[in-house]
Amino acid sequence: MILCLLAGGLMACQNSPQPSLYEEIGGTQTLDKVFGLAVNRIYNDPRLGPHFEGVPRNHLRKMLTEQTCALIGGPCTYTGKSMQESHQERNVTTAEFYAVVEHVQQAMRLIGLSYQQENRVLAALAPLKRDIVYQAGQE
């Protein structure tokens, strides 16, 4: 116990030796703020907004929060559709994908995450690109 206290504080000792990225950034409360802001920016972006016509903001915010929570070590289960199922008919381009990523990054910046935390969250989302971006000729 004394060693734990010296090494990383009581929390680190009681839970895992190293807090997850989810815990480090302030959990669901922080993610919900980030995606509240990001989703507004996405819907207001003329490059992206038209894609989301008819998609309720709160639904997308909740799904993104849940998904990211699960991807960065949080205690959530993603209950939404698969990335392939929800994007495959939409011909999403690489440029659109990065435009969304940029809004998420800016939202994290505005909420006060560190540059390093931003990058770690984005690294967790990056592998989803394969199932989100439409690639002609690929199955």
Ligand code: HEM
């Ligand atoms: C980092 C990039 C992205 C992530 C992590 C992401 C994630 C998600 C998630 C979690 C959902 C909810 C699925 C559900 O309703 O169960 C969703 C839905 C959706 N996404 Fe994305 N997405 C990304 C990029 C994009 C881009 C670039 C577009 C289009 C320009 C897009 C268009 C949509 C649309 C239209 C829906 C609603 C689908 C439906 O209601 O069936 N997404 N996305």
